Amino acid sequence: MIRVASYNMRKAIGTDRRRSPERVIEVLCEIGAHVVALQEADRRFGERVSALPAHLLEEHSPYRPVPLPHRTGGIGWHGNAILVHKDVEITGCEALHIPALEPRGAVLGEIRIAGEGLRIVGMHLDLSGLWRRRQSRAILHRVDQGEPLPTVMMGDLNEWTNGGCLRDFGHGFAFAPTGRSFHARRPVAALDRIMFRGLQLANCGVHCSPTARKASDHLPIWAEFASTG
Numbered sequence: 620m621i622r623v624a625s626y627n628m629r630k631a632i633g634t635d636r637r638r639s640p641e642r643v644i645e646v647l648c649e650i651g652a653h654v655v656a657l658q659e660a661d662r663r664f665g666e667r668v669s670a671l672p673a674h675l676l677e678e679h680s681p682y683r684p685v686p687l688p689h690r691t692g693g694i695g696w697h698g699n700a701i702l703v704h705k706d707v708e709i710t711g712c713e714a715l716h717i718p719a720l721e722p723r724g725a726v727l728g729e730i731r732i733a734g735e736g737l738r739i740v741g742m743h744l745d746l747s748g749l750w751r752r753r754q755s756r757a758i759l760h761r762v763d764q765g766e767p768l769p770t771v772m773m774g775d776l777n778e779w780t781n782g783g784c785l786r787d788f789g790h791g792f793a794f795a796p797t798g799r800s801f802h803a804r805r806p807v808a809a810l811d812r813i814m815f816r817g818l819q820l821a822n823c824g825v826h827c828s829p830t831a832r833k834a835s836d837h838l839p840i841w842a843e844f845a846s847t848g
Contacts, residue, residue: 620821621732621844624652625773625811627743627837630659630698631670634804634833640671642834644680650826650841653704653732655682656741658775660700661693668692669700681705685712685728697724699741699774707732715761717754719745725758729768738765742774748783751776755784759791769817771844775837776812785812792816795823797840803832811840818844 626647631640647655661667669692676682684694685701686709694700696714703709711729725742742758744751762770772792778785785794792814799806806825813823823842831838 621735621737621818622652622841623654623656623739623771623773623813623844624650624826624839624841625656625658625741625775625813626839627658627775627811627835628660628670629835629837630662632835634836638670639834640675641679642830643671644675646826646828646831646834646839647682647702648680649828649830650839652841653707654728654730654739655702656739656773657695657700657702658741658743659698660695661698669694676702685709685726687712687726688714696726697722697743699724699726699743701726701728701739701741703728703730710736715758717757718750719754720747720750721745723754725754725774727761736768738762738768738770740770740772742772742776744774744776744778744784746777751778751784752787755787759787767817771813771815771818773811773813773840775810777810779808779810788814793820795820795842797823797842798825800825800838800840801836803836803838806838811837813840813842815842815844821845
């Protein structure tokens, strides 16, 4: 089984308005995924350093960041980052430039888990429906240019309806029915999504531990897959 997760960690600021990267790391360890797509992983202003200090990740988690072209001290591209378990082999990575009004981006990583190749795309899409659709089409175009690999795309899509960018992604990808992830205190919307192709979905859900309800305004979502190859 391959376990993946997506988490808008809100720059490690919890629902109690305290910044606590230790709490975010605790949630990541609870989930126990092979790979995690993070959104809002870097601070927004100033030097935009990582909201998860490297020494905390190394000392208190089994994860390391995919080495994207980020600023010194950061781990992401416009806040998007991919973490992989230390046993996972990283075979490629790329920051995706997508059309945007505000700073937005997506990230791509290619990995091997127990000999199985897998493409991971993490994203945090725009608040505007028009720009979300432009962004989804750009991401799909890039993914379709690559070599055929089982692919998981996940992130905070900011889509409140069942149309828009979900329709675009749905032409080539299936959605894991993870459930509602926002707001963490009382989830009413499935803003966070996991999409896949070339894999068999085994299980999925929202991670709703007491710590997760405090660590961010989004709850993490997760899915388990078996390869169809």
